[in-house]
Amino acid sequence: MTTPTSTPSPTPTSTPAALRSGAMSADLAADGQRAISAPLGHALVAAAQRDERIVGLSADLAKYTDLHIFRDAMPERFHQIGMAEQALLGAATGLAMEGFIPFASTYSVFATRRAYDFLLLDICEANLNVNLVCALPGLTTGYGPSHAATDDLAILRAAPRLTIVDPCDAIDIQQAVPQLAAAEGPTYLRLLRGRVPAVLDEYDYTFELGKAALLRDGADVLVVSSGLMTERVLQAATALERDGIGVAVLHAPTIKPFDEEALVAQLGTGRLVLTAENHSVVGGLFDTVARVVASRGLGERITPIGLPDGFLEAGALPTLADRYGVSTAAIVERVRALL
Amino acid sequence: MTSPATPAPERILRLREAAHRIRQYALIQAEVQGQGYIGQALDIADVLAVLFADQLHLDPLDPESAERDRFQLSIGHYALALYAALVEAKVLPAEELQTYAGDDSRLPMSSMRTYTPGVEISGGSLGHGLGIANGVAMGLKRKGSERFVYNLLSDGELGEGSTWEAAAVAAHHRLDNLIAIVDFNDQQADGKSTHMLSMEPVTEKFEAFGWEARRCDGHDVPALVQNLTALRESTQPRPRVLIVDTTLGKGVDFLEAREKLHFMKVEPQEWALAHEKLAQSHRALTEDQAR
Numbered sequence: 201m202t203t204p205t206s207t208p209s210p211t212p213t214s215t216p217a218a219l220r221s222g223a224m225s226a227d228l229a230a231d232g233q234r235a236i237s238a239p240l241g242h243a244l245v246a247a248a249q250r251d252e253r254i255v256g257l258s259a260d261l262a263k264y265t266d267l268h269i270f271r272d273a274m275p276e277r278f279h280q281i282g283m284a285e286q287a288l289l290g291a292a293t294g295l296a297m298e299g300f301i302p303f304a305s306t307y308s309v310f311a312t313r314r315a316y317d318f319l320l321l322d323i324c325e326a327n328l329n330v331n332l333v334c335a336l337p338g339l340t341t342g343y344g345p346s347h348a349a350t351d352d353l354a355i356l357r358a359a360p361r362l363t364i365v366d367p368c369d370a371i372d373i374q375q376a377v378p379q380l381a382a383a384e385g386p387t388y389l390r391l392l393r394g395r396v397p398a399v400l401d402e403y404d405y406t407f408e409l410g411k412a413a414l415l416r417d418g419a420d421v422l423v424v425s426s427g428l429m430t431e432r433v434l435q436a437a438t439a440l441e442r443d444g445i446g447v448a449v450l451h452a453p454t455i456k457p458f459d460e461e462a463l464v465a466q467l468g469t470g471r472l473v474l475t476a477e478n479h480s481v482v483g484g485l486f487d488t489v490a491r492v493v494a495s496r497g498l499g500e501r502i503t504p505i506g507l508p509d510g511f512l513e514a515g516a517l518p519t520l521a522d523r524y525g526v527s528t529a530a531i532v533e534r535v536r537a538l539l
Numbered sequence: 540m541t542s543p544a545t546p547a548p549e550r551i552l553r554l555r556e557a558a559h560r561i562r563q564y565a566l567i568q569a570e571v572q573g574q575g576y577i578g579q580a581l582d583i584a585d586v587l588a589v590l591f592a593d594q595l596h597l598d599p600l601d602p603e604s605a606e607r608d609r610f611q612l613s614i615g616h617y618a619l620a621l622y623a624a625l626v627e628a629k630v631l632p633a634e635e636l637q638t639y640a641g642d643d644s645r646l647p648m649s650s651m652r653t654y655t656p657g658v659e660i661s662g663g664s665l666g667h668g669l670g671i672a673n674g675v676a677m678g679l680k681r682k683g684s685e686r687f688v689y690n691l692l693s694d695g696e697l698g699e700g701s702t703w704e705a706a707a708v709a710a711h712h713r714l715d716n717l718i719a720i721v722d723f724n725d726q727q728a729d730g731k732s733t734h735m736l737s738m739e740p741v742t743e744k745f746e747a748f749g750w751e752a753r754r755c756d757g758h759d760v761p762a763l764v765q766n767l768t769a770l771r772e773s774t775q776p777r778p779r780v781l782i783v784d785t786t787l788g789k790g791v792d793f794l795e796a797r798e799k800l801h802f803m804k805v806e807p808q809e810w811a812l813a814h815e816k817l818a819q820s821h822r823a824l825t826e827d828q829a830r
Contacts, residue, residue: 255681279677282711284704287670291708294674297659298682302674317664318701322671325661326652 227394228340228428235395236370240333241269243377244303248274254381255295257281257304259288265305265335266393285310289318289330296328301381308334308349308390312356319386324361327385337366337390337427338478339507339521344514349390350507354483356388357456363387363409364455366427366478366485370396372453375407383409390427390478399431400451410454412462418446421535422466425476426452426485429505429526433476436531445539455485460492467493467500472538474503476531481506503538505531543768546761550593552828554760557627558588559821562790564623566813568639568646574804575640575648578787578794580620582724582757583691586783587624589763590689590720594771599629602657609675609688611659613668614696614722618650621658630657666699668692669719673705676714676778687771690719695727697738703748709778710749718770719750719780722757724787726800745780757783791816 229235236242248254248270260283262268271278279295281288285306292302304311311319311334323330337349356364363383367373373392380387400407403415415430416437425433430451437447450466452459467473477485486504493500507524521527525534565580591597595608612621619639625631631646638644645655649663660671672690679686696702709717721741725732733739745752751773755762763783770779788794788803791813797803805813 279712281708284708286666286701287673287704287708290667290670290672290701290705291674291677293660294671294676294688295678295681297671297675298678300678300681318667318670321661321664322667 228392229395229397234398236374236398237395238266238269238393239370239373239396240377240391240393241266243374244270245273247378247381248277250378251301251381253299253301255279255300255302257288257292257295257302259283259285259306259310261306261335264307264393265333265391267303267305267333270303285315286318289315289322292330293318293322293326293328296323296330297326301329301331303331303333303381305333305335305391307336307347308352309336309347312349312352316355319362320359323386324359327361329381329384330386331380332386332388333391334388335391335393337392339512339517339524339526340392340428340478342515342517342520345511348512350480350512351483352390353455353477353479353485357483357488361385362456365409365453366390366455367392367407367453368426368428368430368451369399371398371400372407376409376453379407379409392428397431399434405451407453410457410459412450412452412454412459414462414466415449415451416447418448419471420445420539421447421472421474422450422469423447423474423476424450424452424463424485424489426455427478429476429478432526432528432531435528436535439528439532440535443536445535447535452485455488458488458492463489463492464496464498467498472503472535473500474505474535474538476505476526478526479506480509482509505534542765543772546764548828550764551760552825554588554592554764555821555825555828557592558585558760559817561587561620561623561627562817563814564626564633564636565619566810566817568619568622568636569805570810571637571639571641572648573807574802575619576616576801577619577803577805578726578797578800579614579617579722579724580623581789581791581794582785582787583617583620583722584623584789585758585760586691586720586722586763586785587620588627589760589767591624591628593764594767595689596686597628597630602630605684606686608686609659611662611668611672611675611688611690612650613660613662613690613692614665615649615651615662617691618646618648621650622646622655625655625657628657631655665693665696666701669702669705669709672717672719673708673712673714676709676717677712679716680714687716687718690717692719692721694721694723694725694732694738694741697721697741698736706745706748706750713776714778715773715776717778718767719778721780721782722785723782724785726787728801741782749777751775751777751779752782753780754782754784757785758789790820792820
């Protein structure tokens with residue numbers, strides 16, 4: 201198991217380098233940030249050592265989904281399917297039918313937009329234990345809409361029987377993997393790859409499939425967040441605390457089935473309520489939360505923070521995060537404006 | 540490429556009887572609804588008879604036995620043919636055919652994995668079966684099983700690109716425990732397959748993809764036995780495919796002659812005649828063999 205490495209942030213030197221798009225960079229963590237390398241790959245190897253039914257598959261993207269760690273450690277347990285996502289999900293289906301526990305990896309856009317019919321009919325209808333671990337959720341590449349899965353939650357929330365996980369960091373991923381393998385039906389993990397920040401080990405927190413967790417409490421604002429947005433919300437909460445603004449953060453990594461009770465327990469206190477997600481504001485966490493609130497007849501107003509209902513521009517990730525209002529600074533500004 | 544010896548006449552006669560019963564079961568179901576994919580069920584009956592009464596290792600008392608050969612119907616709209624074959628294989632009771640496509644039935648119009656015993660995959664959306672067969676074949680190999688996976692697809696389904704993704708994967712991974720069967724009846728929803736998106740030459744396409752491929756008349760029972768046996772016994776490290784040329788509505792002459800072949804409507808007064816024509820053509824065939 202890789203342990204987090206703690207390195208102080210380097211002092212900025214004279215002229216900052218031009219921002220690169222980071223399109224093909226595998227790393228999510230900023231320079232000097234505490235991070236774990238390829239958490240998915242290492243966690244999968246550990247899980248597979250304990251359960252011989254676990255097998256790995258990829259559609260030409262093992263290296264870019266951290267599954268190469270598994271491939272290299274257990275080559276006899278790995279199937280390379282080639283650039284054929286429909287065949288990837290078909291093969292995972294057949295292996296699950298024969299009692300194996302496949303972890304299939306590709307980019308989110310290809311598993312969802314391209315092979316959805318196969319996911320729905322072959323895997324979800326049969327309730328097979330197929331686990332999709334899919335990279336580049338939301339805005340984690342500057343490559344543009346062909347690779348940025350800003351719509352995967354919107355597509356997949358409508359898939360019956362599918363469990364959907366949007367992890368915050370390397371800790372979430374490491375702890376989720378054995379639970380996904382143990383869960384009976386199909387699962388989908390929004391994979392963060394490469395050097396992935398380690399954040400949640402600083403909190404009294406353990407990933408539990410299907411559960412949301414209150415990471416910090418606060419009197420003025422409640423933010424329900426998932427995925428990497430939880431890290432930014434936590435940073436924003438720390439900044440706002442200096443101004444005397446108390447921000448509670450409810451981290452909800454399981455989008456479906458959603459932990460309704462944990463959400464409802466936090467409502468009705470008169471706080472400003474926001475959702476924060478690395479996804480389009482259409483069809484993701486905001487809609488999930490709004491649906492719970494409406495179906496229970498609760499009168500809360502909820503403000504969404506998320507990516508716009510549009511095709512994202514290409515560019516450097518920090519630039520784009522600011523432009524679309526999902527950076528830490530943008531969250532701080534938004535909360536101040538709303539209070 | 541050598542072929543096994545001609546099967547004994549008693550074996551052929553037994554399989555022709557099985558095919559005849561499958562056709563009868565198909566008509567019984569179709570009559571409940573008055574319409575359906577009747578032509579396809581009649582066209583594939585000989586193939587299913589040879590599979591379910593001769594080639595497949597199945598345990599009717601345990602349709603999910605690990606020791607079974609896996610039979611997957613990729614073409615879900617052929618469901619009534621599969622249900623008929625499962626009755627012939629004693630997995631389903633014959634009385635249940637009366638529930639076909641009705642409320643609360645275990646026999647939906649398009650076959651679904653979780654609805655019916657003996658149905659391995661959900662096949663209503665085309666181009667899925669061969670990809671799943673790959674995973675099953677990989678799984679059987681992982682477990683050291685000697686069993687085979689059979690996947691029945693159609694010529695129209697060859698238009699789905701996913702079929703060719705799967706064909707490439709099967710060959711690359713040398714899945715020699717996979718036998719695909721392509722029902723070439725040259726009919727799909729909008730008309731003749733070869734007039735819309737011709738995939739000919741089909742045998743050569745599969746061979747170019749790295750498969751061992753054969754083609755025969757899908758109503759020639761001895762040829763079906765010989766070719767399927769040869770494919771199963773082949774020692775080549777390649778996936779195998781048998782393309783079978785069939786006639787929609789086979790065995791009921793006035794259905795064979797219908798203009799609207801893909802999804803058939805049969806008038807209430809026509810069913811008795813359909814059964815009679817079926818019996819006639821079966822008699823002619825078996826008497827011909829006896830001569």
